[in-house]
Amino acid sequence: MSIRVFTVVLVASLLAALAPASAEILPTPPGWQIERAILVNRHGVRSPTEPNEQLDRYSATPWPTWPVEPGFLSPRGEELLRLMGTYYRVLYGGRGLVQADDCPTVGTVAAWTDLSQRTRTSGAALLAGMYPRCANLPLRNQANFTVPDPLFNPQPTASCPMDLAANRAAVLSRLGGSFASIGRDYAASISMMQSVLCPAAATKGAGGGSCGEAGMPTSIVSGTEDGVRLRGPIGYASTAAENFLMQSADGMPKDQVAWGRLAHDATLRELLTLHQLDQDLTQKTKPIAQQRGSNLLSLIGSILVNGHNFPGHAATGQPVRLGFLVGHESNIHNVAALLDLTWQIPGFLPGEASPGGALAFEQFREVRSEKRYVRIAYYTQTLDEMRRRAPLNYRDPPGMVQVALPACSADLVNNACPLESFLKIVKAAVDPGCVTATAGNY
Structure with a gap:
């Protein structure tokens, strides 16, 4: 050698x-x-x-301001x-x-x-x-x-059309044809996220929307950079969980991460399962x-x-x-x-x-x-x-x-x-x- x-x-x-x-x-x-x-x-x-x-429309409390765009x-x-x-x-x-x-x-x-x-x-x-x-x-x-x-x-492109209808069908086929199974399998995480976004059973967001996008159907729509995306409660929960992770990683005090409503890191990980679900469906199908x-x-x-x-x-x-x-x-x-x-x-x-x-x-x-x-x-x-x-x-x-x-x-x-x-x-x-x-x- x-x-x-x-x-x-x-x-x-x-x-x-x-x-x-x-x-x-x-x-x-x-x-x-x-x-x-x-x-x-x-x-x-x-x-x-x-x-x-945009974020404030669906959360009971306004989101914190970051020092960058x-x-x-x-x-x-x-x-x-x-x-x-x-x-x-x-x-x-x-x-x-x-x-x-x-x-x-x-x-x-x-x-x-x-x-x-x-x-x-x-x-x-x-x-x-x-x-x-x-x-x-x-x-x-x-x-x-x-x-x-x-x-x-x-x-x-002509050889890679990225057809929205076909991609929507591919995602739904993994779920048995609808998002009903998601509501059952992720009920605890969805409920936890709703309590963070909408404490005291708030129904209106600070910006006037439905808090947590509750009551809206989860749907698959065309994205901008990411091809397809989820819209509705799962989509907003995914965005919120990722934002909470960024707040924590940026060193925000614990009483400011998710407005101080996360008991510990395990709670954050539980909420992030909704973001992982979103990524799995929209990026890994x-x-x-x-x-x-x-x-x-x-x-x-x-x-x-x-x-x-x-x-x-x-x-x-x-x-x-x-x-x-x-x-x-x-x-x-x-x-x-x-x-x-x-x-x-x-x-x-x-x-x-x-x-x-x-x-x-x-x-x-x-x-x-x-x-x-x-x-x-x-x-x-x-x-x-x-x-x-x-x-x-x-x-x-x-x-x-x-x-x-x-x-x-x-x-x-x-x-x-x-x-x-x-x-x-x-x-x-x-x-x-x-x-x-x-x-x-x-």
Whole structure:
């Protein structure tokens, strides 16, 4: 074994030993080197995406004011992502993927973000946290702001029509044809949310609407960025629960999170089951996941094969070794659905795409055989780490867990999927008619 390989293995072993008991990330196997890591990153903590005037219509108490515009990354959210960037330098520098003690070689570390303020600022914060004294790290996004980025917000095409009626039918087929089962299965969570939004059995929202949208039927309607969305009590409950999570992660005092009506974090998690339900139906229903996630998953496979295929990257010079694709919660859920992935970080629900969290695709090379393998992981700060703005290092890492790839279970080597097998799984998972953003034309 070469000195470089031995050093990387040793450092990775120390990382694993110092990780919390909940962490399941394996050290780099002996004789292996990490060659590339592509992280599908959710933006960090943000303000509510809807203005208070809209939110107040359906809550008995007006929503608090944030210091930024609706849907913008908060100052705390930016700070938290800088902390995560610092840790990625520790993690991937220790594994020998990128420079740990100097600025990275030009082109080897990059980020491509969606067009919104929260994603662009999140990408900048990650890079600034990794290399605060290094200028001109490539943070890029689509130059045309007048049309959505097809990687994060694909639009209908002739080969991928994204038909609302067909998608509505696909969602309802999972529910037995109606939302009646939801009312039964989630009755306790819905009742709990109603008591938070509408204490003392209030019926009117502060803005004049029906409190909690009670009495309105839950329906599936066309969304803006996210394809389809739920409207009605479940839709508003989903939005409210996510806003409560953002309030808590932003460090608001407990007596201000959800107007002080949450007894403890377990109550927040119970309410977040309604948001997870919403995401499961609108982002993980198979045809929707294929429409929304085929571009992203196909490109991930392409980048793992050739780092020059990273969006905005030059075909000459060094290939990308560590690349961030900074988008939204929905993007992570789309990819997770296509590959049947799930994970759980302590304090979060199973499969929750937490603020600032990342689904990482890490490629390794076995030095002796030259064979390549892909391992998947999920990284995020815990909610407690977010609230405390906790520094992250070897001894105090963020939440992290290895993510199983069920379709590759028969081919695993050291809990990693052979690259050839991974690429076949990707090809089988996507809808080729919905792949419009490839390495050759993106």
